Amino acid sequence: MFNTGLTSNDLWLLAQGAGMTLLVTAIAVSLGTILGIIFGVLRYQLGPWWALPLTFVLDVFRSIPLLIQLILANAFVNMILVPTLKIGKVSGFTVACGVLAMYTAAYCSEIVRGGIEAVPANLRRASRSLGMSWGQDMWNIVMPLATRVALPSWIGLALGVMKDSALVYIVQVPELLKNTQILITRLQEPLLLLMICGLFYFLISFPIARFGGYLEKRWSND
Amino acid sequence: MIEIENVRKSFGPLEVLKGINLTVSKGEVLTVIGGSGSGKSTLLTCINGLEPIDSGRIKVDGTEVHAKGTNLNKLREKIGIVFQQWNAFPHLTVQENVMLAQVKVLKRSKAEAAAEAEKQLKHVGLGDKLSVYPGRLSGGQQQRMAIARALAMSPNYMLFDEVTSALDPQLVGEVLDTLRMLASEGMTMICVTHEMKFAREVSDRVAFFHKGVMAEIAPPEELFGAPKDPELQKFLAATH
Secondary structure, three states, rough: OOOOOHHHHHHHHHHHHHHHHHHHHHHHOOOOHHHHHHHHOOOOOHHHHHOHHHHHHHHHHHHHHHHHHHHHHHHHHHHHHHHHHHOOOOHHHHHHHHHHHHHHHHHHHHHHHHHHHOOHHHHHHHHHHOOOHHHHHHHHHHHHHHHHHHHHHHHHHHHHHHHHHHHHHHHHOHHHHHHHHHHHHHHHHHHHHHHHHHHHHHHHHHHHHHHHHHHHHHHHOO | OEEEEEEEEEOOOEEEEEEEEEEEEEOOEEEEEEEEOOOHHHHHHOOOOOOOOOOOEEEEOOOOOOOOOHHHHHHOOOOEEEOOOOOOOOOOHHHHHHHHHHOOOOOOOOHHHHHHHHHHHHOOOOOOOOOHHOOOOOOOOHHHHHHHHHHHOOOOOEEOOOOOOOOOOOHHHHHHHHHHHHHHHHHHHHHEEOOHHHHHHOEEEEEOOOOOEEEEEEHHHHHHOOOOHHHHHHHHHHHH
């Protein structure tokens, strides 16, 4: 039907791109979520004043466009860090994962802080008055309840990062969109290729979204 | 024994406890009555160290609650407290609610904790609700669950902070019955309450708080029968 010269090798290239997108997203979201939880708890515990420096740094990561962050970070790492520390060249992949992780952490810390604030104070008072320590209260009461509140936003963030990861082509990471563009240049079939590319993105994000829906349902306790 | 010596406590410019002196001995049931803002609930949260105090001393079994080296978590094992707002942990079943602190704080095994939870929940009449989530319970049932949760820690003292105030009138009775049962079993209790009939029935002594001062303390017959303090007379006239 489509007489385009699209070969199975090309589809394999797209699949490899999708794999790269998934890998970058998985690393950035896991690392970013861990950092986001640490930053979120810190910001909650320190209160707005003492957390000001941290909040400022995270706001920088939230408000500068990702594309600019990637270019600047790549330049900074390879033009300043590498010569001064006398280390080998840092790959675009590493830079991409690092920048995306910080970007994720900045948003995630907001989500975590909001989740913790949503846990009613009287529940925390009850757990402390039963003799539970700060850590026990945090782990057994606050985290499970905050997770329920934060999950929908977190799923949204993870999907957003997955799609934003398309921008890491700028530091030469061959992810899905980059590979699609390579094929578009050669085959001159943008509509078909972008449709296939979109299908790949959908195949990646749909299970994540469904899994989120499943967890929400399971945790509703009714 | 709970010894309260000259305790003062302010929230900002508002002094809510103005030098309270009070001793509660083992097995005693003390009820505290008074208008809102009289400081009676604050006193309870000070006794188990949830609130710091500005001056004075509170000792529980000889341990000074607000001293620097005091292990509050350890101390709170001895002092059960139930609050006005229901505070069941919504992500745990009724039985798990009662088990959690036993396992985490008292380091009981899961089996032990489950058995103790079942025993205490049966005791307060919730034996058939073990595997239900608290969202399915009525307010009165949630309060009885909270009482069972505190009792499962085998406390020496129980503090009740207006536990029936947030309940629909028809649910008050079941919670008060649970408190009566505890009193008859010899539990040392301090109950902050607005239920005058209950105070009259179960108390060994009743204390009347007014504007941060303990204006009068006496056995119930005396306090309700022949109140001396003019503010108490007004208060009783208004609540009857």
